[in-house]
Amino acid sequence: MKILILGSGGREDALCWKISQSPKVSKLYCVPGNPGTARYAENRAFDITDNAKVVEFCKSEKIDLVLVGPELPLTRGVTDALEKENIKVCGPSYAAARLESSKIFTKEILGRYNVPTASFRIFDNIDKAGKYVESKAEELPIVIKADGLAQGKGVVVAKTVEEAKAAIEDMLVKRKFGAAGNNIVIEKCLKGEEVSVIIMTDGTNIVPMASSQDHKRAYDGDEGPNTGGMGAYSPAPVLTERMHGKIEEDLLRVVIDGMRKEEMPYKGILYGGIMLTAKGPKILEFNVRFGDPEAQAILPRLKSDFVELINATAEKNLASVILEWENNFCVCVVLASAGYPGEYQTGKEITGIEEAEKTGALVFHAGTAMKDGKLVTAGGRVLNVVGKGRDVQEAIENAYRGVAKIKFEGMHYRKDIGHKAL
Ligand code: AMP
Ligand code: GLY
Secondary structure, eight states, X not given: OEEEEEEOSHHHHHHHHHHTTOTTOSEEEEEEOOTTGGGTSEEOOSOTTOHHHXXXXXXXXXXXXXXXXXXXXXXXXXXXXXXXXXXXXESOOTTTTHHHHOHHHHHHHHHHTTOOBOOEEEESOHHHHHHHHHHTGGGOOEEEEESSOOTTOOEEEESSHHHHHHHHHHHHTSOTTGGGGSSEEEEEOOOSEEEEEEEEESSSOEEEOOOBEEOOEEEGGGEEEEOSOSEEEESOTXXXXXXXXXXXXXXXXXXXXXXXXXXXXXXXXXXXXXXXXXXXXXXXXXXXXXXXXXXXXXXXGBOSOHHHHHHHHHTTOOTTOOOOXXXXXXXXXXXXXXXXXXXXXXXXXXXXXXXHHHTTOEEEESSEEEETTEEEEOSSEEEEEEEEESSHHHHHHHHHHHHTTOBOTTOBOOSOTTGXXX
């Protein structure tokens, strides 16, 4: 098969690495890719949010199957555009991708099918939203969310009424997120441990991926600002097999069945952000794609052919698919640029990747580029170093042994990835 992967981060490098191991693949392209994906795929450069360009490329290269890494092309309808031309794609339609692109859509679906989630109200008016927050002054913190996509920055967990009002004003009046903030959701703050449950689904059948947990805060001990994710591990010991099954059946399957009933079947990868509360698991958010860096901790543990899995998903034929997993742990440490998740510089030379790989660690590229024959930093999250082990401790040691070999100016990373699982 000729396969095309869209995207350019650490997740896509891990996807290219895994897919290139399948005997089913005759040719692999990654657009736009990065120097890491170039090890396994042919990189091509064009705008992946331009549906017509993606379709044209697939036709001219006779692509058999497309896997979409990031959410943006999906929320712009790339699946619909490809399927209109009979090109197979593992990813949800425009309508179904609203599970990520509209928090209001998601809340309404969850409400219609009685799926546990934080109680909420929707607002488009600053005065009404402000009054509502005042009425909840005894129940702080409270969560303010922009309805639409805001590059992961559209959620504010406000500890005071003032902070909540500032967030409301940023979204509704100052239009910090543009049209994504035309409407906002104000919801109850849930307490508990947060886990990621990622499934593959063809709209009817569900195939669960291994459990995982990421570390969203920038600094050790879950301090500092929120990031895209500073590391991850798989499996997540807090998710017992029983709890994993409960989340799959009582939350995710109900949503998948609901989407099908409403004639917008969800096909592809669905990432459920779940809070394990004292009253049971509740949905925090959905992503319509693999997690990054969760994918980098999950995929190295998958024994089965990943291409068979994504192809069966695209063909809506998951009924008989059962995945085999390695019985081990995997830890992924993100190496970031100085300043990330705030402003950061790029163009810093990176050394030591080969030495890191010699320790047995896997190294995935996230924000890297080639400049004058040298590998340099080109993003906030630069590299992902992955270690495996028979237990969490061993996986942590193996990951950090790799990390110790890599250097670039300003490099920072968390020293406590995986410790929550010890
Ligand atoms: P979202 O954009 O909905 O994915 O939210 C991003 C992050 O904000 C989540 O991963 C949680 O850590 C946090 N969050 C969102 N909603 C809530 C909530 N209702 N209670 C507590 N934390 C939340
Ligand atoms: N690591 C969280 C995400 O991919 O959204």
